[in-house]
Amino acid sequence: MAVRIVEMPLLVPTMTVASSSNTQALDTLSEYDDVISWINDTLPTSEDREQDTVELSELDQHITQLLASLDISSEDTSSQLERTVRDVSRAVPRLTYDLHFMKDGALTLQNGLVRVRSRAKAAVPLSTQEALNKLHFLDTIKNHMELAREVLREAESWSTLEIEVTSLLSDHNYAKAAARLSEASRSMVVFQNTPEYDPRRALMVNLQNQLEASLSSALVAAINVHDLAACKSYFSIFSDIQREHEFRNYYNGSCRAEVVALWQNAQLLDCDGEGTLTFVEFLPKFYEQFLSLLNLERASMSFIFPDPAVSLSALTSSVLSALQPTFSQRLTSLLSHYGDSVLKTLISLFKMTEDFAAAAEKVTEKIKHSAISIETSESPTSPPLAHKRRRSMRMSMSWRNTPTRSPSTTQNITKLCNLLEWEQELFQPFLDFQVEYASLERRFLDDNLRHITKNDSVRDDADPDGARLLRERAVDVFGAAEEGVTRCVSFTHGYGAMGLVQALDGFFKSFVDMQTNDLRKTSSSSFSTPTSTEEGLSGLDYTPQDWAEFQHYLHLLSSARSVFERLLSFENKLRASLIQVSTTLRLSREDPTISSSNRSQLLSQSTLHSPDLHTLLESRPTDPLLVEARAAVYLFARTCQECLQHTILSPLMKPLSGYASLPLWSAPGDGKSQRVNELQVPSFSLSPSETVQRVADNLLNLPQLFEVYVDDDALSFSLHTLPHIDEPEIPLEPQPVYVGHARRQSISRPLAQGPSPELVSSAWLSSLSRTLLTHLTKEVLPRILTLSQVGSAQLSSDLGYLSNIVRAINIEFDDLERWRTCIDSEDGGAIRDTISSDQRRESYVAVMHQSPWKTVIFKAKLNLLPVLVNGHHGGNR
Template identity: 50%
Template sequence: MAISTTSSTAKLIESLEQYDDAVSWINDTLDTPEPTNDLSGSGNTDLTELDQYITQLLTSLDIACEDTSAQLERIIDDVSRSVPRLTYDLHFMKDGALTLQTSLVDVLKKSKEAVPPETSVALDNLHHLDTIKTRMEAAREVLQEAESWSTLEMEVTSLIAERSYAKAAERLSEANKSMVVFQNTPEYDPRRALMVNLQNQLEASLSSALVSAINSQDVGSCKEYFSIFSIIQRESEFRNYYNASRRTSIVSMWQSANLTDADNNTPDMNTPPQSFAEFLPKFYTSFIILLNAERGPITSIFPDPPATVSHFISSTFSALQPTFPQRLASFTSHHGESSLSHLVDVLRATEDFATSVWKLMEKLKYSDASKPRPPAPERPPGHHRRRSSRMSISWRPGQQRPAALGLPAGGDPDLENLEWDQELFQPFLDAQVDYVSLERRFLDQTLMDIISSDTRDGMQSVDQPRLFRERAVDLVGAAEGSLTRCKSFTHGFGAVGLIHALDGFFSNFVDTWSAELDSRSPLPQSYSFDSASELELADLDYSAKNWADIQLSLNLLSSARTVSDMLNTFETKLRSYLAQIASHFRLAQTDPQNFTIAATKGETQLLEQSTLNSADLFALLATVEQDAQGLNTPLTAPLSSTFRQNSNPQLQTSTPESLLVQTRKSLSNFAQVCQVATQRTILSPLRKHLAPYPNLPIWSSREDPQQAELDLPTFSLSPTDIVQRLAEGLLNLPRLFEVYEDDDALAFSLQTLPFVDPEMLKNAMDQQHHDGSSQPTHRRTATLPTNKPAPIDPEVVSSAWLVSLGHNFVNHLTEKVLPAIASLSGPGASQLSSDLEYLSNIVQALNVENEALEKWRVAVNTEAEELKKEARDSLTDGKDLIALRVAKIRGWL
C-alpha cells in the first residue's frame, strides 16, 4: 500500500501493530504503485518519488510519536489522580457489602417468622408426597419395561415363525427405544445382547427371501424388505445383500479375463487373450450398462440413490480379485520401461468411465429431487444410535464399512462428498507420484530405441554431425510427447518432474556425445574443401587429415548450434504448455464448481493431497506465467494458497532463466569439447615445430673465451629457425579465419572458448549492438523472444578465436616446452631471451597478453644475484616458481 496523504496517525499506528518486524512494515508501507506497460524506458521506480515516500513516512512517524507521547501523558495524569480515590472507593464498597449482609439476615428472619408453624409442616408433607409419587411412577415404568422385555423374545420369535416380518421389526424397534432406560445399569448389556440376537434371527429369516427378490428384480418386495431392515437399523446390511447380488456379473467378468500382460485369477480359456489396456474399456462399458440398468430399481428402493450408487461402485471394486491395484502393478511391471504410455491409456479409460458415472449421478440427483422424502425414524431426545457389536452375516472380511465409502446416514448427499471416484483413482496415485521416474525411464528407453534403429539402418556410418542433428530431432519429438503424457497422466501436477526428466534426458544425450568426442579422436571423414582456398593456405603446413579434422569439429559445432536452436524452440513450447497449466489451475481455483483440474473432483482432490502438489510446482507455474505475461504485467491473483507471486527483485529486472538448466550446461560443455578439438588441430603444426625446441644444442653452448676477452659490441640475436616458423604460423592464423568467416559455427558459444575473458567478450558484443542499433537490448517485452539472436560481427568472432588460440599456444609453451629445457648457459639464455621477446611481440599482435610468458622473458634476462633472491623467495611463499625454474637450469641453485 502506498502512503496516502489522508491517512490518519491512528491508522498508521494500527498498521504498525500488525507487524512483528519493522523492516517488513517499512517495505509494505513504501510499496510503490504497480509499473505500467511503458516501453519508453520508464519502468523502474523513480528514486525521487521513493525519497518523497520516505520523507512522508518520517513525517507521519514523527506526528504519531508526538500523539502517542501526549496520550501517554494524559493517561499518567488520569491514573495519578485516580489512585488516591481507589482506597476510599474500596472502603465504601466494603461498608455497603456489610450493610447488605445485615439486611439479608433480617429479611430471612422476618420471612421465617411470617409463616406459621402449621403451614410449614404442611408444605414439608406436600414435598415429601410429591417425591414419593415421582419415584413410584419411575418404578412403574421400569416394571412395565421389564414385563415387556420378559415377553420380547417369545413375541418376536413367534412373529418370525408366522412370517410377520414387519410386525417383528416394529416390536424390535419399540424395544430398542426403551434401551435408554437401562443405560448405566447392569441390565443394559444382557438386553443389548438379546436385541442383537433377535435382529440377527430376523435378518437370517429374511436373507433367503431377500436374495431371491433381488435376483428376480422384484422392486416391490425389495422396497418392503428395505423398510424392515431400516426399522431394525440394518440398512447397511441390506445394501450389502443388494450389492453382492447385483455385482456378480461384473466380478465374474473381471476374474475370468484372459490377460496377456497382467495377473489372472481364473481365466476363461475360451476367451481370446487380450491386453489389460484392451480389456479395461470393455469392463467399464459393461459396468456402465449395469449401472444404467440399476438406476431405476435403486431410485425406487433406496431413499438416497446417489450415495447408494457410490457404495455399489466402491463395494464392487473392493470385491474384485485380483484387486485393481494388484492387476495394475502387474501390468506396469510387465511393460517395464515403456509402462508410462500404457498407464496413460488405462487412466484415460478410467477417466472416461468416471465421466459416464458422473453423468449418471447427475440424472439420479435430479430424479431424486422430485421424489418425496420418507420421514426419518423417530428417536427419543438424547438418544444416540449405538453401532452393533456383532458382525452382520452379510458382511464379509475385506469389505469396507459404508461410512468409509462416503455413504451418509440419510438425506440428499452432495455429489461432491461421495468418494467412489477416489476409490477408483487411488490405485493410480503411486504411479502418478512416481511420474518423474516413469517419464525418465520411458525417455531413456526411447533414446535406446533411436540408437538401436540407427545401428540397424546403418546410420553409424554417416558423418557424425548429421547423426547428431538427426538424433536431436528424434529426441525433441519424443520430448514433445512427454508434454502430452504429463497432461494426461498427472493433469499438470507433474510439471516439476517433467522438467527434471526432460533436463536429464537431453543432458544425458549431449553428455554422451561429449564423452565420445573427448575419449577418442574424430573419425576420418571426407569433406570437400575449396581447392583455391587450400592452395592459398598451403603454407600453413596442414595435412589433408588436419583439414578434415578441422572441418569435422566445425561441423559438430554447427550441429550444436542447430540443436541449441531446436531446444530454444522446444523450450518456447514448454513454457507455453506450462502457462496453459497455470491458467487451468487458476480457472479451477476461481470457479471450482464448474471447472476441475482432473476428470473428477475426487481425482483432483487425490492429486492435490499428494506430494506432487508442492511449493516447487506453484513457484514454477507462477514464474512461467509471469514470464509469459511480461514483467510489466505481474500476477494479480494467486493460483492457490501456496501459489504466490514471486517477490524476488531479480525476477523484475533479469531475463528468465532456462528451464533446462543442466541441458544448457551440457550443450556448452559439448561446444567447448568441439572448440578444444578444433584448436588442437589448428595448433598441431605449431606444437610439432615446438617438439625439438627444448633439446636445441644452443641452450648448453658455452661462450668462446677469445670473444669474451675482445669485448666486442653485442647485437640483438636473431630468433631461432623454430621460433621464426612459429611466428609465421601464428601470423597466418588470421588468414585461416578469413576462410571460415561466413561459418556461423565459430560464433556459437563463444563464452566457452578457453582463455577468453567473458567480460571482454560482453563489452565487444555490447559495442557491436551499440554501433549497429540505437534500440536498447536489455529491455523486456510483453512476450518471450522466440526469434534467433542477432548475428555476431565476424571480426568479434575472429578476434575471440585468435585470442583463445594465442593463449592456448603460449600456455603450451610456458607449461610444457620451456620447463623441459634441462640446462641454460649464458649464450643459451641470450638466445632464449631473443626468442621469447620475438614471440611476445607476435602474440601481442593477436591481442594476447600472457603473464607467464613475460615472467619467463624477464627471468631469463635477470642477473644472477637478483634471480637467486627471487628464487629463494619463491621457495618461501611458493608464488614465482618460474624464477626458481630458471635459476635451476642456469645452474645458480
C-alpha cells in the first residue's frame, strides 16, 4: 500500500485517547525537524525485531493506529487553537486601553523625576559642588600623568637599548635579545611624526641585522641536521623581530640545495648537447627527489611553522624559481633539437609534470588536513546532541535533498587554490607551447606524412597503379590523425580543439593533394594527342594499354571513395571527442571545484580559450569539420574521373585529331546544287563524313561499357565532380558540402545510400558526351582553316547528324547547335570569306568562341573582326 506523507509541522497535545506506545511516539515528534524521519523511526523495522523481515499486516496495523492517533491529536489541536483564538479576540480590544494607561503613567513618572532632580541639585551646597568638580579635574590629571610616565619609561629604555641588546648577543642569549627588540619595536609608535623616529628606526634595523647575522650560521646548521626544536626556537626569535620572511628564505635555501644542484649539474643530450641522458629520462629522477623532499619536510614544517601548508607551498615555489637553466630555457632547447617532432617529447614532459603536481597536491592536502586536525583538537568540544536519532535506510519513504555548499566550504576551496600557486610557476613554461599547439601539431603531422610517403616512388610490381599503396598509406595517415586527438586532450585539456581541427584538415589535404599531384604527373605522359595513324581502335576495341589505364584509374577512384569513407568515419570520432571536451569545459565553468588547479586556469585564460573554440564546440552535428580535406578528396576524385574519361573517349577523340585537316573543307563547287543543262538542280541529304559516322557509332556504343561496370562503387562516387556535369539533371537529395569556405549544394549523399545504377550510368554518359562535344567545338572545329561552299554543306551535315545522335541519348549541347546555325545561315558566305583570308582566320576563331552568331555575321560584314578580337587563339594560326 502507498502512504502519502504531507510534510508539515504538527502541534502535539497531551493524548487522552490512544495507546501508551502511540502516546510516547507522539511526544517525541517535537524532537524531529521533519515528519518523514519521525515516521521512519516510529515504524518497526527488522532491526527492532529478531525476524529478518517485518510482516506486512503488522506494519499495516501500526500505520492504522498511528493514523488514528494523529487524527485525534489533530482534532485536539484544532480545538485548543480555536479556544486560543477566541481568548485572544476577547483580549485584543482591552489591549489598546492598557497601552494608553501605561503611557499616561510613564509621563507622570517622567515629570516626577524631573522635579526630584531639580530638588536634589538645590539641596547640594555650592561649596560641595565646587569640591566635586576639583576632584574630577585632579582625577583626569592623574590619568594623563600615568600615561606620560609610561611613555617616558619607554623613551628612557631606548637610551640603553643598544647596550642591552649587544650584551645579550655577546652572551648568545638570542631569545632575550629578540624579546627586548620586540618591546622596543612596539614603542616606536611613541616617536611617530617626531624628529626622533628615523634615528631610532635605523637603530632598530641595525640591531635586528646584528641578531640575524648572529643566528644565521646556527640556523643553517640546525636546518642541515634537522634539529626541529632549535629551528622552532629560531623561528620564534625571527618572528619577534619581524624577520619571519628571512627565516623562511634561510630554511628554503638550505632545504632546496640538493634538489637544485641535481638540476644544475645535469648534462642533457637534447638540451645541453652533452651527456648521455635526455630530458625525458632525467625529469622523472628530478621529480622523484623533489617529491622526497616535500614528504620529508611535511612533518618538519608541521612542527616548526604555524602555517605548514603555506610554508610547504612556499618551499615548492622556491625550488622552482631557483632552477638554472630555467625550465623554459630547456624546453626551448628541445625545440631546436627535435624540430618538427618536438610535440611528442613535450607531451611526455607535460604528463610527467602533471603526475608530479598531483603527487605534490596530495602532500599539501595531507599537511593541510593535519593542521585542521590540530586546530580542531585545540578548540572547545562541540556540545553533545540533545537527542540521538535512530536512522534506518530501510523502509525510507523519501529521499533527502543534497545540502548546498556552505560559504565556509567555498572559502576553504579558495584558500586551497592560494596554497597551490606554485602550480602556476610549474606549468607556465608549457603555456607558450600550448598556445602554439596548432602549429606544433601541424608540424608533427607533416613530419609523420613525410615518413609515411617517403617511399611513394617505389611501386609494387603486383600493384602498378598504386591504388593499394594509396589505401595502405591512408591507414597510416588516419592512424596518425587519431593519435592527434589524444595529443590534444593530453597537452591542452581540450582547449586546443580548434587548432587540432585546423591541423588535421590541413594534414589530410596535404596528403590527398600529394596523391593528386602524383596522378597528374604520371598521367600527363599518357595524355599525348592521339594521331590518326594509330590502328586497332575501331569501335570500342580498346588496346591492352587502354584497358590497363582504365583499370588503373578505376582503382584509384575506388581508393578515393575508400579514403572519403574513412574521412567521414574519422569526423564522427572527432565529433564525439569534441562533445566530450565541450561537456568537460562546461562543467568546469559551472563548478570551478572540478578544475581548481592553476594549470587549467592558465589554459582557460590563454588565447586558446577563444570565441572560435566555443563556435566549434557548439556547432551542429551536420556541419562538416574537415572542410579542406573533403574538398581535396573531391579534387582527387575529379582528377581520376578526368583521366578515366580520357581513356574511355580515346577511341572517339583519335578520329577527330585529323578532322580539321580533311581536304573536303576546301573542295570547290557549290554544295547546295548542281548544274545540269544550265539548270540548277538542288542536292539533298548529304551523308555524314566517315569520321563523324565513326564518332557517332562509338558514342552510341558507350552504354555497353557501363553495363559491366555500372555496379562498381567507384563510378558512383563523387558524381558532382564529373567534368561538364549538369547537376540539376541528377535528381538526388542535396547534401551540404563545403568547398573552401563557401557552402554549395551537391548531388552527393551519404555513401550508404548511393545513387541507383541507372543514375550512375546516365551521369557518366552525360559527362562523357559533353566532354567529347566540348572537345569538338572548342578544339577541333576552330582549327578548320578554309571552308568552301561544299565544305560548309558537309560540315552542316556532319553537325546535324551528330546533333541528332546527341539528342537520341538525351543530351542538349547549345554550342553544337550554334555552330550548325552559323554554318546554315544565309550570311555564311561572309564567314567563309573571313575563314579563307589567312590574316583574318585568327579573329574568326576567337569570335566563334565568344560572340553570338548574329554579332559574328554583323562584324564580318563590317570587316571589323580582327580589331575586336586581336590576339586571341594565337596557337591556332
